Amino acid sequence: MTWRMTWWAVYVAALALVVGGYQTGGDKPQALTSDQLTTRAQTRLESVTTNPTMSASTARQNLRLAVSDYASALTADANNVQARWGLSVAETFTGYYDVIELVPKFAQPWLAELMLQTAPRGGTRATSEPQQAQLRLTSTNIVSLRNTHDLYAQVVTLMQKTGVHPHLKLYYQGGIRDVEFSLADVQLMAAFHDFITALAYAGVTFNLDTTNGVVKPLPTDDNANGVLDAGEYLAPSPFLSLYYGNGMANALTYLQYAATEAQAGSDLNGHTAGEHALMDPADPAMLARLQGLQIDSAFLLAACAGPTSSARYIDNQTHTYTFSTLQKLTTLRDLLPSYSPTHLDSPGIWPDPTFRGLITPAINQDAVALTYRQVSGAY
Secondary structure, three states: OHHHHHHHHHHHHHHHHHHHOEEEEOOEEEEOOHHHHHHHHHHHHHHHHOOOOOOHHHHHHHHHHHHHHHHHHHHHOOOOHHHHHHHHHHHHHHHHHHHHHHOOHHHHHHHHHHOOOOOOOOOOOOOOOHHHHHHHHHHHHHHHHHHHHHHHHHHHHHHHHHOOOOEEEEEEOOEEEEEEOOHHHHHHHHHHHHHHHHHHHHHOOEOOOOOOOOEOOOOOOOOOOOOEOHHHHEOOOOOOEEOOOOHHHHHHHHHHHHHHHHHHHOOHHHOOOOOOOOOOOOOHHHHHHHHHHHHHHHHHHHHHHOOEEEOOOOOOOOEEEOHHHHHHOOEOHHHOOEEOOOOOOOEOEOOOOOOOOOEEOOOOOOOOOOEHHHHHOOO
16 A cells, blocks of 8 residues: 555656646745746757758647747746747747648748748648648637737837847758847748738638549540640539638738738848848848848738739739739639640640739730649649
């Protein structure tokens, strides 16, 4: 009886130490301080941000633990700049891992490039179906993304109040660097977060249930027009039909937020120089990125507000972009290209090269190339 009670007491004490976040101090357990919780959370977050080949499932688990520790640290000390920053970044990366499930494989390198090579690469796509990511987002995670928008503003306020600059180790430009974030860097991270939120809303707008695959096993030219139209090769509806009616309107709202933050964050005077800088304006490549971001963010703000023209983005021709037309789409099925059954590795023919008035005049057919193989292997 005594032996049993002794080991039961040891088990209960160990459980309290592991689960409760306590450390021993003399004879009485003591709760971890805000700084100790932040240190533990930082280790968990950096296990993700420094490992470009970590699996999505492991990354999500570590991010959940980091979010919990950062939140507890802020409960103990609401002015802990590092904890509020870490919580923001952990929520952003959690959203990234959901969004990457929704982005077609052929577009994923483009998304990674937007992360300035700080995003994990390699094992970024989990084994789950994309609709599972849609369900995660619409049930809980998209609310967390929206709430994190305000967290970044709070980080900026605390930095201005305390003079403390948060830091984070990143896999960045081929190696691991310990980056100290300036106010402008935090604003750029806020811009990226809002861009991820915009992609999340866009990603839940149309049904991505791939239970029946992306394309039919043996598509046929039913209307005998010599090509495979989207309705002839795509998996049956509801795939790519409307799923979340307000998704695109919310996506445009957060795209505007992202452009506004990017405008502020790309101000050359707001960035620091040296080995711990995120974007050192003294580096010609980084200077070009910041200058390009100023142009692109101004364009996005204008295009979200109303029709705006530019020759910067497609086929070196001046086009007018009207992003508000995206809110009128009820399906993506009839926007995808038609393909020659004997040339499935060749780019298709866009049925509406204005994309329902998004871009006018119409783009050249070869300006945006998408093959049947890319479509069929998108998820």
